[in-house]
Amino acid sequence: MSKPESGRASTEVHIPDRTPAPTSLPAPVPTAGPSSGTGIVAARRAGLLFTLVLGGLTALPPLSMDMYLPALPAVTESLASPAATVQLTLTACLLGMALGQLVVGPMSDRWGRRRPLLAGMVVYIVATAICAFAPTVELLIGFRLLQGLAGAAGIVIARAVVRDLYEGVEMARFFSTLMLISGAAPIIAPVIGAQVLRLTDWRGIFIVLAGVGVLLTLVVVKWLPETLAPERRHVGGVGEALRTMRGLLADRVFAGYMLTGGLAFAALFAYIAASPFVVQEIYGASPQVFSLLFGINSVGLIAVGQINGRILVGRVGLDKVLGVGLIILALAGTALLLMTSGAFGEANLFAVATGLFVLMAAMGLVTPNTNAMALNRTPHAAGSASALLGTSSFLIGAVASPIVGIAGEATAVPMAVVQLVCALTAIGCFLGLCRPWQRRAGAVI
Numbered sequence: 001m002s003k004p005e006s007g008r009a010s011t012e013v014h015i016p017d018r019t020p021a022p023t024s025l026p027a028p029v030p031t032a033g034p035s036s037g038t039g040i041v042a043a044r045r046a047g048l049l050f051t052l053v054l055g056g057l058t059a060l061p062p063l064s065m066d067m068y069l070p071a072l073p074a075v076t077e078s079l080a081s082p083a084a085t086v087q088l089t090l091t092a093c094l095l096g097m098a099l100g101q102l103v104v105g106p107m108s109d110r111w112g113r114r115r116p117l118l119a120g121m122v123v124y125i126v127a128t129a130i131c132a133f134a135p136t137v138e139l140l141i142g143f144r145l146l147q148g149l150a151g152a153a154g155i156v157i158a159r160a161v162v163r164d165l166y167e168g169v170e171m172a173r174f175f176s177t178l179m180l181i182s183g184a185a186p187i188i189a190p191v192i193g194a195q196v197l198r199l200t201d202w203r204g205i206f207i208v209l210a211g212v213g214v215l216l217t218l219v220v221v222k223w224l225p226e227t228l229a230p231e232r233r234h235v236g237g238v239g240e241a242l243r244t245m246r247g248l249l250a251d252r253v254f255a256g257y258m259l260t261g262g263l264a265f266a267a268l269f270a271y272i273a274a275s276p277f278v279v280q281e282i283y284g285a286s287p288q289v290f291s292l293l294f295g296i297n298s299v300g301l302i303a304v305g306q307i308n309g310r311i312l313v314g315r316v317g318l319d320k321v322l323g324v325g326l327i328i329l330a331l332a333g334t335a336l337l338l339m340t341s342g343a344f345g346e347a348n349l350f351a352v353a354t355g356l357f358v359l360m361a362a363m364g365l366v367t368p369n370t371n372a373m374a375l376n377r378t379p380h381a382a383g384s385a386s387a388l389l390g391t392s393s394f395l396i397g398a399v400a401s402p403i404v405g406i407a408g409e410a411t412a413v414p415m416a417v418v419q420l421v422c423a424l425t426a427i428g429c430f431l432g433l434c435r436p437w438q439r440r441a442g443a444v445i
Helices: 038-046 048-066 069-078 083-111 114-132 137-165 168-182 185-199 202-223 238-250 252-282 287-312 318-340 349-375 382-405 413-434
Strands: none
Touching (some): 048 083, 048 137, 048 168, 069 083, 069 185, 083 137, 083 238, 083 382, 114 137, 114 202, 137 349, 137 382, 168 287, 168 318, 168 349, 185 202, 238 382, 252 318, 252 349, 252 413, 287 349, 382 413
């Protein structure tokens, strides 16, 4: 872990890990403290506004995905394309978000945070506007891919900016606060999309998204300062970026937190992919009831994230909180498997919905703390590290999600199996690679 920098107030205790950072990584450069530049001072003083800017950047990709969901049938009819082909517009956007982080993260380590972010936002606006006027589904798929690639800039750079400004306990608190904003996006996005469809057709959704992109870009220009000082940037090209990522992956502890977070996120992806079918088709809930349950679960995720940031962080070690979150995740997966398999008789909707609520709420203890612990080791390559964290979560989730329907439409067992396996494997990675017991007793990180 990095040493505390002079000039920065910090409440965390830094505990050196027994495993040294791999020598193939570039030499760490001390994180700039508040005295190193007016930009960082301005960012810290901005408070709520600064949080809203970063929250908006992390919420933009979920908005791009979920606002579009109510329009899928209309797109199918408008472009005279099979539903399976139109579904590729979602896949392309998700793939773009995963791969785009691998590109933008190293770029931000070399050229600073603002320039790659602003370039990504401009490309996002153009790609989204073209989606609004796409005459064919093939063109729509292509520009949805570009939209995802560009929109990934907001996710990866927001995490890197947080790492530039905060460490340890402070970083975990800030990630929990960001969850309040980014967690609300999946709740409101389908509602906004449905309301837009009442006023116009599916193309209007992309016009609204392009407008949101323009607004965010203007906000970034005015209120988001550069947080990576020139002396801390990498000067190499693609080769150095690849060596940096290889060095990060060779760091056992960083890789452990990356895999732990990615596997836990895959359990959440399995819920997102399967819950419409499970709740409505198997347990007979109406679309309105499903939307209500989805919203309640999202509120649970946000609430637990705030408990993590405002109550637990700084009082309980991050590894301990993370471990508890993983155990709750595994217990929820076990309960769901027992219920959906009929081990204790036929389960009702309330029981299954409760299990899904607990599973999703547990992510409020897992996601912010895995991000904080992983990024705390990488002040010298926050952009590349953020890219690996984001890409691994999206790719692992994309692999796990299709498995939930492998046994057909009559059972929810595959969903529960995927969730339990992901949770148990996440625990294995946490214990086997992160080895939290090697940290000194009494540490708060």
